[in-house]
Amino acid sequence: MTASTTAAPTNSIFYGAKLSNKALTAFTMSHTYTTAELNEINDAVEFGYVPAGVTVVGVLWKSDDVDTHGTPTLTQKITLGSSDVVTGDTTGRAGTGAFHIITPVTTTAPTLVKVTATAAAATAAAGSAYLTFLYHS
Numbered sequence: 415m416t417a418s419t420t421a422a423p424t425n426s427i428f429y430g431a432k433l434s435n436k437a438l439t440a441f442t443m444s445h446t447y448t449t450a451e452l453n454e455i456n457d458a459v460e461f462g463y464v465p466a467g468v469t470v471v472g473v474l475w476k477s478d479d480v481d482t483h484g485t486p487t488l489t490q491k492i493t494l495g496s497s498d499v500v501t502g503d504t505t506g507r508a509g510t511g512a513f514h515i516i517t518p519v520t521t522t523a524p525t526l527v528k529v530t531a532t533a534a535a536a537t538a539a540a541g542s543a544y545l546t547f548l549y550h551s
Contacts, residue, residue, distance in 0.1 A: 419458040419528075420451055439468070442546040443527060447480050449538040452488060452506070457531045461545055463524040470494060470519045472548040478541025479509035489533035492545065495525040501532070506543065 443461040451457050464470055473492060481488035486507035492500040492514075499516040519525075527545060 420445075420460060436550050438471075438548060438550050440474075440546050440548055441465075442544055444542060444544045445529075446540065446542045447478075447538075448540055449535075452480055452531055452535040452538040454534050455531055457534065459529050461527045461529060463526055464494060464521055464547055464549065466521050466523045466525070468521055468549040468551050470499070470516065470521070470547050470549040472513065472515045473500060474511065474513050474546040474548070475500070475503060475505050475543070476511040476546075477506040477509060477543040478539075480506040480539050480541040480543070481535035481537060482539045483536030486536055487533050488531060488535040488538075491530050491532050493526075493528045493530065494519050495521070506535070506541075509541070 441464070445459050445461055447459070451459055475492070488504065488506045490503045490506060491498050492503065497519055499519060500514045503512060505512050
């Protein structure tokens with residue numbers, strides 16, 4: 415098998431809000447995983463886009479248990495544009511959540527968010543995942 419990429423929803427480039435001040439804004443994207451999206455290294459899912467002209471400072475990651483093996487192996491990274499902002503995340507192993515403070519990333523155009531498996535699930539299971547980005551303009 416070959417690792418696959420699931421494209422972002424076609425209208426997701428229009429999601430998210432850019433406020434005209436420095437207020438902190440939270441924006442959530444979601445995806446319902448199939449087992450085929452987690453069973454190989456480098457399987458990737460494009461969640462959507464963060465708006466242009468914002469500075470992203472953190473991400474909340476909540477996932478169902480999408481690796482149900484007794485000794486789960488799923489490890490993922492979150493990429494914003496071309497920058498890996500979170501690496502080594504194991505949230506999908508047990509259906510937990512995590513908050514990651516990241517090195518600030520400023521966007522100049524709508525910027526794609528992608529989650530990639532850096533270690534495949536031992537026993538992939540379908541389930542939902544949510545990414546909430548914290549940013550200001």
